[in-house]
Amino acid sequence: MGMNKPVIAVVGAGRMGIGIAHVFAYAGHKVELIDSKERSKTETERVLKEAAGQMENNLYFLASLELFDPSLAEKILGQIDYHSLDEMEAVLPRADVVFEAAPEILEVKKDTFDRIGASARDDAWIASTTSTFMVDTLASFLDKPKRFVNTHWLNPAYLIPLVEVSPGAQTASGVLAGMMELLSGVGKVPVQCAASPGFIVPRIQALAMNEAARLVQEGVATPEAIDTASRVGFGLRFAVLGLLEFIDWGGGDILYYADRYLEQELSTDRYAPPDIISENMTNGRTGMKSGKGFYDFSGRDVTAYQRETMRKFVDLLQHLGYWSPPGEPSLRGISPSLHK
Template identity: 50%
Template sequence: MGPEMVERETIAAVGAGRMGRGMAVAFAYSGHPVRLIDAKPRSAQQFDRLKTEILAELRSIFLLMAEVGLMRAEEADGMLARIHIHGHDDLARALDGVPFIFEGVPETLEAKREVFDTLSRHADPDAVIASTTSTILSNDLQGFVSPPERFLNAHWLNPAYLVPLVELSPGDATDPAVTARLIGLLERIGKVPVTCAASPGYIVPRIQALAMNEAARLVEEGVASNADIDKATKYGFGFRFAVLGLLEFIDWGGGDILYHASRYMTRATGQDRFAAPGIIETNMAEGRRGLRDGQGFLDYDGLDVAAYQKERIGAFAAMLRHLDKMPVKGE
């Protein structure tokens, strides 16, 4: 099989809700045939109504993508034609020959157990089976899949057809080759896969839960208006971290700055949630404060620091232009 065929592997999305539809758009946009499978038993009339609704929504998404310059409007029909919608009764046939299957049914163990039992019986023996769950650990689901080595979690961020990141969480029994196959597929459609342990909240939901709760507390405490909190996160917090990773940012300023800021915030608020984790103090003690030490969370050994800083500042400048927030220059 040549590379052209590999790039056009058929994808199945089991569960025709928001996530299934978003993945269908993402893969169809990149040229993949997609089988979007309704996981709920319905009458023929109910399924026909659902299919009409799904097709209308998918078309509207493609046309919206065209309106914002991601494609041409005349391409919508061709992309939509790559997506075939199957009813629950047609599930076994729809899985035949499909190498990658994404599950997106409701977030209950009962629903997951039922669908994975069905997938285990009807999917091709070497098909990769991935859950898109945002709440259930891969280790808690892996036992529902046979063989368990072909299973892992793949958490997409909504809207799935736009957000590049996909968080992969293999279970303890997942074959590393399965993870590698899924990484390859996602990279071929322009996604940015990352891998994390089977831990509650993956990476992004865990970080953003803390940030969102803190934003809500600022409102609750009357620290700032809703509008100003959102401006601060868009043009300060979000602006920085669209260019620098969080750990990279710690290194940029120095882990010691975070350490002292955390101590101050803990004392000033009386809240332990602001305390720095032990790794920050350990890094300081070991001379790993960040960029100026040549090592921190990242290793800067042999790095042309001036070129690196120039590249990052250039990225910040590009963000300013994108946001139409260039500094006002005097004459």
């Protein structure tokens, strides 16, 4: 795509489209933000004005946290031009990469891709930000599916680093590699995943959120207690260790027996260990203590790895106020009634 920063078009001026436009403008790219809906001129002007206002609010919020010099905000905002749907055909030929961020309705997606396919340059990469539809379903709406890939951003897109990238059966290897590089270059952390409903994060978080709701339903604890437990006991650990890394750290056998206990005591197969956990048990791949699990620890300095991981965890505890010098209570640990 040449030495200059690629020009980015974002089709869809909702929350996701605004977030993606923010990311690329912040990184110095020229961005064309295009409304994806047919509207009256007055309504289009209102929507685009609101999008510009939201972009400005987000930038000045970040500047207020001293993350960058506020004097740069106007320059960043100046990287973005706003367009109605009627202007798409004139604007898209300027773009090297097009991100579709239209509503999650298949008919709407098809109409949007028909227009994108007819207007974008033949060498432009095209990506959907869908959280619902499979990559090959959407790729079929284009006459050149090799240039298409799904990029699932997480809200708020301008803050969350992760982008789940799902190539289709016909996605060109250069397009996939280039998209991963492009996303990394604007500060994102792209991960590749196969075309599968829910990608990675939505599948994991749907199970966790449903289980939290069941705890309320069953009267196990209050919503406040459950949320405190999920933030302080669950979230803190998994900010430092990945889920599979955590299994290896504690031992796959521990998870296996915990699964079997919960399956029996709660009388539900939703806790039944998946086959891969049982197979790892059978093959002695129980994690760090056996040298292999989901990861291979052989030839690795495990002591240094453990120390570095724990250091990150303690740094996080300190930053969030959960760690104090000897003899001093942590304010985070004091009940609200004692603050008075």
